[in-house]
Amino acid sequence: MEKIEPSGDVDRPPAPNNEARLSSTSSGRSASLSSSDNDEISSQAEVETTVPGHELDVELGELRGAGELEKIGTRESARSKIYRIISTASGRSKGGLRQEPIPVSDLDAGIVGWDSQDDPAYPINFPAWKKWVLLGLVSLVTLTTPFASSILSPAISSVSEEFHNTSETVGAMTVSIYLVGYVIGPLFMAPLSEIYGRRLVLASANIFFCIWQIGCALAPNMASLIIFRLLCGIGGAGCLTLGGGVIADLFRTDQRGFAMGFWTLGPLFGPVIGPLIGGFVVETIGWRWDFWIVLILGGVIVVTLEIFNRETNHRILIQRKVVRLRKELGREDLRSCYDTGEAPSKLEILIHGLVRPLKLLALSPLVFFLSLYVAFVYGVLYLLFTTIPTLFESVYGFSVGLTGLVYLALGLGNFLGWLVITLWSDKSVVRLAQSNGGKFQPEMRLAISIFFGFFLPVTFFWYGWCAYYKVHWIASILSLIPFGFGIMGIFLPIMTYLVDCYPVFAASAIAANTVLRSLVGAFLPLAGPSMYETLGLGWGNSLLGFICVAMIPLPVIFYRFGGQLRASQKFKL
Known part of the structure; x- marks a missing residue:
């Protein structure tokens, strides 16, 4: 799968980005993280929330290439134009929809994330x-x-x-x-x-x-x-x-x-x-x-x-899922897909958050x-x-x-x-x-x-x-x-x-x-x-x-x- 580059220089959370993982998720099996993805996760700064960014950038680029933007009626409102773009993109097959993937679970690697790209809990x-x-x-x-x-x-x-x-x-x-x-x-x-x-x-x-x-x-x-x-x-x-x-x-x-x-x-x-x-x-x-x-x-x-x-809060929701799965599966090695690997204390998180603004x-x-x-x-x-x-x-x-x-x-x-x-x-x-x-x-x-x-x-x-x-x-x-x-x-x-x-x-x-x-x-x-x-x-x-x-x-x-x-x-x- 082709990697989509963001249009702006925006900090992003660790997220899986290879086709094999997405394929395994859609088939219902646990996805696996590559070593490079693990490195990416460990190097990320602590985050407050996670969103896929700039889908408008991606979809506008695709539709423009297909000549579809020129077909948008001038009588439509600005909001209906945007939703028409999004609706057109959403109507394509999953294989053709280019979106930045979200981090999914890989229990074999001890990582807890979302169940799939369409996880209703996200x-x-x-x-x-x-x-x-x-x-x-x-x-x-x-x-x-x-x-x-x-x-x-x-x-x-x-x-x-x-x-x-x-x-x-x-x-x-x-x-x-x-x-x-x-x-x-x-x-x-x-x-x-x-x-x-x-x-x-x-x-x-x-x-x-x-x-x-x-x-x-x-x-x-x-x-x-x-x-x-x-x-x-x-x-x-x-x-x-x-x-x-x-x-x-x-x-x-x-x-x-x-x-x-x-x-x-x-x-x-x-x-x-x-x-x-x-x-x-x-x-x-x-x-x-x-x-x-x-x-x-x-x-x-x-x-x-x-x-x-x-x-x-995405991070809190996954952390709660980690706590639940640790109890259910008896696995203390499980960690959140948003963890940096450093496990800062609550005081450190508070101080860091005070300084950030x-x-x-x-x-x-x-x-x-x-x-x-x-x-x-x-x-x-x-x-x-x-x-x-x-x-x-x-x-x-x-x-x-x-x-x-x-x-x-x-x-x-x-x-x-x-x-x-x-x-x-x-x-x-x-x-x-x-x-x-x-x-x-x-x-x-x-x-x-x-x-x-x-x-x-x-x-x-x-x-x-x-x-x-x-x-x-x-x-x-x-x-x-x-x-x-x-x-x-x-x-x-x-x-x-x-x-x-x-x-x-x-x-x-x-x-x-x-x-x-x-x-x-x-x-x-x-x-x-x-x-x-x-x-x-x-x-x-x-x-x-x-x-x-x-x-x-x-x-x-x-x-x-x-x-x-x-x-x-x-x-x-």
Whole structure:
């Protein structure tokens, strides 16, 4: 069987790659690993999850050679084009289907893997309905915890009044400190999911998140509220850390863009919905009920996860199979096909996992600069959350509840951006793959984000000067729509790009992004009051707009040179 080379320089798990092994697997006999394959297994770095990469590259190349891409109707949607390609390929005989094989069992050699290439226990082979149920559960949590991050925004003045706080910075910290938890949590949860599995870590994080909602609701002073909010953020980071890994576990490269689009609705819509509901809560039943509402919602999710969620981490699933077969067969020599042969301790795995996201940020320019772009955009989003109540209540005379409705403009922009991404992102990828000789490259994900980058600065110039000159409130509200639209087109393609670049280390790549994003999101809003006091709303927001303009070239640079940077990376993850 011809060996398929990946289109990008991506770390991969040990996998069998000779025709004899595939043939023996399909006939129901135990497959045997060659000595070269054993060497390959022993030399691989420890992995978080395993996915066959770049099937879109392979299939586009085959179909293009056969002239089939030219037959795709122009009236079809981008997604139907991709599925037509995949369906056409899937309809061929197994002998003609060129896919990267997965590691299978060879009990004679003491190696435990998947039963066959079509093993139903392999998460990528799950039925579509099961994949979307599992992703839906993670997405539900991912909506809830960002929702909790911003629900307190309209209540800052009420909280400060009750606790006799006169500092705007301390008041803003009750909201932004939550994001510091997003910095701490991912560093531990990514490696813990490698030791104990994604299901257990996600459930435990959500329980931790719920417990500290009680502390927030009963907080006796400002200091305790800030500490409890920090702890809530640590628990809330679980879904943001593990979501990308779950997607890499369940979906192939050609399916991953739409799945990421579904999952990232939470981090973008959650912070927008939070103030909308929080405004009416604080106005009617008091700010403490913000936390009781989140606790009720989180409790329902805890029960739902316990009933319906399943483990998806490939490595954990095979390790459990090893334990079971050792007992059943009485063979202590059996080992996982993903083992490196070193058998590191749990502490070593934890330390290595803690370092990996930081290593990606420090040594990978594409991870650092693209994460910095997302971090800045995320930071100014939370800066807007802290300034909107002040502007619309003091300048335009809105009530607290009515101010919450202002955030609908951001939500509308988010929805429009998500709609465009859904309809055009995959279409763009297919077109670029055709022009690249039928080969998919992760950088193709960034093409559409170049367009969206121009919308971000529009909001700050529009919003800032409308506020400065006290233009009619409708103008200030409408000015938020371009930002909501633009952030969707920045956030989603970049997150998908990172998963495509590091599919084996998807959780660490997302953790690296989350750490930097949350760090900036936590502290940038704290600089807002002094910045606006010095520069005013007009020039203060214009400064943010100029920074957004300066960052527009980043996706262009990595779209052009990202492949070369990935190829030149020498560090080991």
